[in-house]
Amino acid sequence: MLAPVIAGVDGSAESLAAAEWAGREAVRRDRPLRLVHAWNWHPRQGAGEPATAAQRYLARRALRQAEERVRRTCPGAKLDDEQIEGPATTALLQAAEQAELIVLGSRGLSGFTGFLVGSVALGVVARATRPVVLVRAGEEAADEHLSADDGSPSTRTGYRDVVLGIDLGDPCDEVIEFAFEAARVRGARLHVVHAWQAPSRLDLGPGDIGLVNDPEQADEWLGFLSAVLKGWRDEYPDVEVAETVTEGRAQSVLVRAATGASLLVVGRRMTERPTGPRTGPVTHAAIHHVGCPVAVVPHE
Structure with a gap:
């Protein structure tokens, strides 16, 4: 089986943009796409303790939102999903071991302050053994393409x-x-x-x-x-x-x-x-x- 393109999703705008970008990349590379949600343990939640009902609900909602976004924008993507319990950085690093590449979101800031890259994304970038792609919130398919002759955004x-x-x-x-x-x-x-x-x-x-x-x-x-x-x-x-x-x-x-x-x-x-x-x-x-x-x- 071909190694998938993996997108980490958490329901945020940047992770939805990352999932959509990952869908396009999976189609370009003719690879399956896997959406992964990893929730952090609550500070008082012991190792091996089952996830709470709220955690399970939020995980399912985050994955559903990402699935709907990908199916709407990348209908050709071969899609599945996975929930992983545990510290998010560790879980995503483990998932990345089986990936062609892993895609995560970064939150754009205005002006010259650059991009806010969360601790999870930074931890994955610094430790992953597979390529990691960071995608900002608001990234759209047309952003990858040259403008049309009239200067308008285009995917053609x-x-x-x-x-x-x-x-x-x-x-x-x-x-x-x-x-x-x-x-x-x-x-x-x-x-x-x-x-x-x-x-x-x-x-x-x-x-x-x-x-x-x-x-x-x-x-x-x-x-x-x-x-x-x-x-x-x-x-x-x-x-x-x-x-x-x-x-x-x-x-x-x-x-x-x-x-x-x-x-x-x-x-x-x-x-x-x-x-x-x-x-x-x-x-x-x-x-x-x-x-x-x-x-x-x-x-x-």
Whole structure:
């Protein structure tokens, strides 16, 4: 059986948007869709103690709302659902082990404050061994597509770019493959972005030949990027690829590049740190400040 696309739902507006996005992605990938509701234990509820009637009712209502939303907007989705008792982060991580990818909601905030990502979503992103996609409240199918000729929203136009943020110091196959596949199933262009920073004079040792602000550095990085992507271009010949190298902080470069995209793809190293799992500064910036859905792909 094919691994499903899983959406975590809790009845909130952001989780309903996530369920709808997951439905579209399941259809694109020809995968089943599974809606999962996991309720937190009440602080005084002991391990193994049955769920209350209220918890069971709220779980069923959340799943029913998500099912109705998906069936209305994605009638081609092959859909089932599941209720899981226990701490939500732990339950979703367990469900994700069997998933093609897992989709969760993030609540959009106004202005420049970015996105409020709840502790459950952050916990799943930081610990999952499968890709996690975060979707903001209000995300609609037309947001993934280019505007119509008259500027109005449309689902009949082509898809907006899939943007891949790549670290050329550590290019990871899992992250690159996810981005190429996401672009392929959409028929979208893949825009691959690398941010580089010129070393300061203090960073250069006596044997270094690099020149600060050397205009040739950008061309060198672009050549390196093209070499890294060559095998993937051959494997995905139908995917149009655009390559960009930009001097600047990776966090800022990616947030700008993802403006108007259908999906941003970033990586997260799974190595445990003494302080516990973390997302890293680039991924942290992406999931808090990028408006389009963000796919976080774990890698060794």
